[in-house]
Amino acid sequence: LADIFDAHDAHDALCGAVPGGTIRMADYMGSDRAIIEAARQSTGGTARGWGTPESPSGDDRLLRHLLRSRHTGPFEFCEAVFEVRAPIFVARQWMRHRTQSYAEASGRYTGDMVLQPPTRTGPEGEVAPRDWAWVPPLDRFLGDPETKNKQARAAAAPNPGTVRDCQTIVENAYTEAWCAYQELVDRGVPLEVARTVLPVGTFTKFRAKANLHNWLKWLSLRNEGHAQREIRAYAVAVEDLLRRKFPRTIRTARDLGLIGSVGGE
């Protein structure tokens, strides 16, 4: 698929919250026009062409009507597949959505293959924690100022002068876990047992596929102020990538407030 793009912008947005996380669109089906065609099926009609912002056409108005009235059927005729590298705790939140198809790397089989860092960034080329797990950015220890979720704010936030210590605690814990894992594997313990010591911040890789109706629903829950900041960063990227293939749908959904606002908006 020559026209499937790398998500440079989305990737940049992601990197601030989840250094080492990645996302790209791996496949898609349909278009804004395909939605109109599916909707017009009920009256035996077809797409008639788009208007302009100043002079919207019947198709523009139909698209707006479908979204506002939650006529979700026509959006089911479009699909998008994403390939994602994310911490296990993000994957757990993501996979609670039962309307997607998933293919995930298995910690039972792949071992080093999942954990294999894209680059070994330690001083001697060895594995550093950030190569295989999510190391929270410094400001993350202070809570999430954008969240609507009271629990996600730090009740008694750490002294800003000590956030570096917090990050070191995480990195040391990761290193301990990694060493225990390697020692178990080296002794011949099956991967599916050895992995029990790996932290939920460990990166995993998976594909997630849904139709556009379900991506919109997912965005309304995940690109939203109650969602944890890390999955919200993926949701920002998903919206950005969907916008390139379904620009009118995503723009209209946002106009109508169907995609949740981030933070205090």
Next chain:
Amino acid sequence: LADIFDAHDAHDALCGAVPGGTIRMADYMGSDRAIIEAARQSTGGTARGWGTPESPSGDDRLLRHLLRSRHTGPFEFCEAVFEVRAPIFVARQWMRHRTQSYAEASGRYTGDMVLQPPTRTGPEGEVAPRDWAWVPPLDRFLGDPETKNKQARAAAAPNPGTVRDCQTIVENAYTEAWCAYQELVDRGVPLEVARTVLPVGTFTKFRAKANLHNWLKWLSLRNEGHAQREIRAYAVAVEDLLRRKFPRTIRTARDLGLIGSVGGE
């Protein structure tokens, strides 16, 4: 619900593989008879009564026919809800099934509440690793002799004399992770960030609900030789609990080989 039972036998079976794991049936709907009634809906009939093993009735034969011909509809009219305490890696395998409803304790909110051990079993009443996480039984480090899954067998199994060392590696890794988590929480780091260091062996609690058709399908995949031993232990318990409420269905499904065999069977 007075007649909802504790799963003593199932619990015992579970404890061998997952010490600290629990499961109980929290609710259910329907019966073997309700399946027959739903099936007879297609011809306007109703249940006519069960026969004996020696002299099966029309209802017996219909139940067998439905299962053998994969007429799954009538089994959708029965439901069962289980309440489960299981390691996160088991919960992840379980929740890949998209036909169940889930309600799970959230590590973003509950923190100690999830981790709270049923009993503090350390010498001074402190928290021991086995109070909040899955400590693999000694023989588990040697692989899984029952599995059909080559990767799950230890390629070069540890020397049996050293399995105690392996268990100690796991316990120490758990203790390190626990201390890092507590230190982060004590400094005021939000729970949703602090938990990133917790291992995938940490216990979580959830409810899982499905209709009987989907439980049978789940059993065919999870009470089966390729499934990881730990989730298989839960599947054995689920089958045992379902058998008490839907005895004819479970017995017939097993007769017909629809529920996967464990290990080399």
Next chain:
Amino acid sequence: LADIFDAHDAHDALCGAVPGGTIRMADYMGSDRAIIEAARQSTGGTARGWGTPESPSGDDRLLRHLLRSRHTGPFEFCEAVFEVRAPIFVARQWMRHRTQSYAEASGRYTGDMVLQPPTRTGPEGEVAPRDWAWVPPLDRFLGDPETKNKQARAAAAPNPGTVRDCQTIVENAYTEAWCAYQELVDRGVPLEVARTVLPVGTFTKFRAKANLHNWLKWLSLRNEGHAQREIRAYAVAVEDLLRRKFPRTIRTARDLGLIGSVGGE
């Protein structure tokens, strides 16, 4: 199930719009309390008791919060099964909902069994059209004054003096279809072929089962001014029956406007 009631009131409401249509609750699982328990699973808590309208308790407020915030998960832990007699065109609208389980009488097998009238009401005890099919009430030919759906209003409504003629046209068409069907069956034509002449107003019988979340969603679409008047009559009955088992949930959902209003409300 001794406490499963006949839906006398609901049946009466139904009879005005769909004479000959019936609905009853055949089974259910859960309660308002079970919803609270499932919701509190995420924080490790349980139900604490209901308050009064004047002095709502924490459980009251939680129920309201769940509905308003579309936290649908906890409502999935309740179920209800309905047994329905409805025209085929209503069954077709109903079964477009893919989140329900269905068991339907089959026109391939049952033939007369489906069509068998509860009573033969013709002068000689023969079958009258209203015994096996939906005969629209007289005012129905004038359109639907309650609808929000422009197409469902009669563009140029019949002269009220001629609605009796319209009804006679329908009854005669039904009688012609019935005679053709019987003649084909009498000649030995398979039921699955003979039925091709039966009108979409023919009654069918089916069971429909869904969890409470999906019943609420169904009500929001079917007990609503754009839905066809006939399925709306069933939706009124479903809401009435659900209210008896889940009174707080249905009342709160209606308070919050989550269940669509009928007609011009």
Next chain:
Amino acid sequence: LADIFDAHDAHDALCGAVPGGTIRMADYMGSDRAIIEAARQSTGGTARGWGTPESPSGDDRLLRHLLRSRHTGPFEFCEAVFEVRAPIFVARQWMRHRTQSYAEASGRYTGDMVLQPPTRTGPEGEVAPRDWAWVPPLDRFLGDPETKNKQARAAAAPNPGTVRDCQTIVENAYTEAWCAYQELVDRGVPLEVARTVLPVGTFTKFRAKANLHNWLKWLSLRNEGHAQREIRAYAVAVEDLLRRKFPRTIRTARDLGLIGSVGGE
């Protein structure tokens, strides 16, 4: 989509059983190769290339293994959309499958638009029954010699000399229904009420979309000896159309007997 083909062969096969029925593939996503890529996600690998029948490659063997072991996940990453013209009774059987997305012409809105014949074939250019409804072919009145379904065979089949009479009974019943419908519409009765007299043999148009796993499951139930002959004709066409886009998958599924056999095979 330039390469979406008309289903000439499939159409021919269909015409024998359902004169006037049509089917075409309207869109699709993925390929045999995409299935391998999704499957290899679990081990971090990718597609390696196909072999030949004489010398199957690892990808060939993996595809076979996935189908035989019912590892259905990877097939969910492919999609196909069909546009169908079929009698209402076929649409009802089809739409019982809850894993597809549907967009259907609505008899509430379109009226003549749905019923509009592709050509008016009566002697004076008027509408003939076969223009808007399924007229069973002559041999169909004798039952279905290919069926495994006892009820679908005519118990006491009509005398072959009288099948023409049977066909005339159907055509006359259709004409009566059509006239009643037109008279009601002419008097201003809303379309949603007038249609109640139309037979279940009336043609409707819809789009149906599913992923490849669910199409395979649909084929196993519908391209099978117990399915009614008319929907089986559509299933033959669906298999034919899918084979052009996913040739290895369809061929292997048939080799393994996963797609049901027609008739006595």
